Amino acid sequence: MDALGKVMDSVTEDLTSVSHYHELAAVYDFVLARRYDHDRMAAFVADELPDDASTICVGGSGPGRLLALLADRYDEVVGVDLSPAMCKIAAKRTDAEIVEADLLEYCEQERFDGYTLLGNSIAHLPAGNIQSFFETARTCLASGGVIAIDFTLTETLSNGHHRSDSFRSERYRVDRSVIVTIEDRNPEALGTPARYAYSYELTDEQTGETATTGTSVSVRAFDPPELLGAAIRAGFIEVWLVDPPTPHGGGLLARRR
Numbered sequence: 001m002d003a004l005g006k007v008m009d010s011v012t013e014d015l016t017s018v019s020h021y022h023e024l025a026a027v028y029d030f031v032l033a034r035r036y037d038h039d040r041m042a043a044f045v046a047d048e049l050p051d052d053a054s055t056i057c058v059g060g061s062g063p064g065r066l067l068a069l070l071a072d073r074y075d076e077v078v079g080v081d082l083s084p085a086m087c088k089i090a091a092k093r094t095d096a097e098i099v100e101a102d103l104l105e106y107c108e109q110e111r112f113d114g115y116t117l118l119g120n121s122i123a124h125l126p127a128g129n130i131q132s133f134f135e136t137a138r139t140c141l142a143s144g145g146v147i148a149i150d151f152t153l154t155e156t157l158s159n160g161h162h163r164s165d166s167f168r169s170e171r172y173r174v175d176r177s178v179i180v181t182i183e184d185r186n187p188e189a190l191g192t193p194a195r196y197a198y199s200y201e202l203t204d205e206q207t208g209e210t211a212t213t214g215t216s217v218s219v220r221a222f223d224p225p226e227l228l229g230a231a232i233r234a235g236f237i238e239v240w241l242v243d244p245p246t247p248h249g250g251g252l253l254a255r256r257r
């Protein structure tokens with residue numbers, strides 16, 4: 001049975017115990033493939049990282065679509081992700097090295113010319129740890145190395161906002177809706193913490209079978225000056241904002257000495 005069919009057989013209507021990055025990993029991969037233009041993301045990385053870069057760390061590599069494309073372009077590419085389910089999907093997609101680890105702890109000193117944290121992965125790092133993430137990432141970068149990050153802009157979050165989207169393959173349709181709840185700001189958040197409550201209806205259009213499930217995830221959106229400040233305090237010498245290749249609105253590049 002294919003990956004989405006397996007999820008349909010196993011999901012429940014319990015909206016609290018499942019996670020995008022575990023039980024719903026195959027659904028997440030399905031949606032991500034249709035929501036992001038990974039070719040554009042890979043081209044963005046090639047444009048923005050140093051021309052002579054050959055060793056790249058892909059932070060929050062998830063199901064490995066960007067990782068696989070970068071592995072085709074660079075000599076040495078390493079994906080790092082906390083979720084065993086995500087790492088398993090990624091390993092089927094690429095022969096690149098994949099490390100199951102927390103980005104806040106993963107550190108190979110001065111190994112990489114480039115570091116990417118794309119697909120809004122920074123939204124999942126705990127408030128209060130963004131500064132230490134930048135410090136760890138800087139330590140991983142070789143001299144002149146650059147980190148590329150995309151993020152959600154605080155101004156684009158709106159409390160109670162509800163959005164629905166449909167994603168299709170030849171056989172399946174995934175109807176996803178998300179409701180945003182903004183949480184209390186605190187100085188450590190560098191922006192606005194929020195919770196996204198997702199619900200999914202999965203339809204096998206061949207058999208007519210449907211399954212519903214959902215999950216909620218804690219995220220954060222950032223104020224660009226706050227994020228720039230965290231990168232500078234972490235020791236990056238040059239930091240600037242760019243248009244990201246993803247729909248999240250914010251993009252940041254930082255270069256180490």
Ligand SMILES: C[S@@+](CC[C@H](N)C(=O)[O-])C[C@H]1O[C@@H](n2cnc3c(N)ncnc32)[C@H](O)[C@@H]1O
Binds near residue numbers: 080081118121
């Ligand atoms: C939005 S997805 C990444 C999508 C992927 N970069 C892409 O563009 O296709 C976020 C990923 O970050 C991972 N993640 C979240 N917190 C993490 C952490 N502290 N350390 C490592 N990975 C983490 C999740 O498991 C998930 O796979």
